[in-house]
Amino acid sequence: MAEQQTPSAENQSSSTTPVSLTLLDPDVLECPICCEPLKVPIFQCENGHLACSQCCEKVKKICPSCKSPNGYSRCRSMERVIEACRVSCPNSKYGCKENTSFGNRSSHEKQCLFAPCFCPVPLNDCNYVGSDKNLRNHIRAKHKDHVIPIVFDTPLTLVMGSSEKIVCFQEKKDGELFVVQAFRKSYGLAVSVNCIARSAHGLGRFSCCMDVIIDPCIKLKQAFTVREIQKKIHEEPKDSFMLIPSHMLMLTDWSFGIDICFSRGMDSFIRA
8 A cells, every 4th residue: 555645844835835926027917808907707718818707798709819709718727826916005115015916906906095195285395105194194294384274164264366376274183184276267267175185085075165255245155075186186177166257356366265164074065
């Protein structure tokens, strides 16, 4: 009777210890049709051309490369490779320590707590980038004289001149950052309000109510949901803004006052 051999400790260790590899061409792990990371199930045609399950349906199970049927035969070897691959988050330099499967990389990136946010303070010498939590601490440590402190549900008055283009606010307790930007156009002034935070937070955490005072007889009032963005915008906004017509601003040489109030949730709409 043949004696069964027990694998040595060295062989056991080599078979279970992760190995670091350098992938010279990351495209080999992407679907050649949609160019997105391959996910299980993965299919191959009779000539070995790969496709993800969604693309198989899109191309009606006909391989775009060789016109042979695809979507019926699984490529088990590539599925094992994909499931075994782990990639570090691109936000690791900002503090993220997550290692995710290659196929779920994009899902993690959309929800990553360490998505980079850029300092909005209008100083040419500040190029700080970090997670929204670290950015809040950076503002308190380096720019407390360049931001206006606010308290939720407490209105304050802001005077904006013709040269004023950006004003930064920071909530006193939790440190959320808000940016008011003015974009001057021939037809008027677009005043936007955004929160600097990782986009995964979603829309609806904050709202804002603005009363624009041109003179005692001309006032505009608007409430809107505050968008969350990772960096201040550099072009005219498409939403979450107030438009002040140019014919009104000409009365005051494009200078005006704003009564502004930030709130959590939708409280600003109740106030408006």
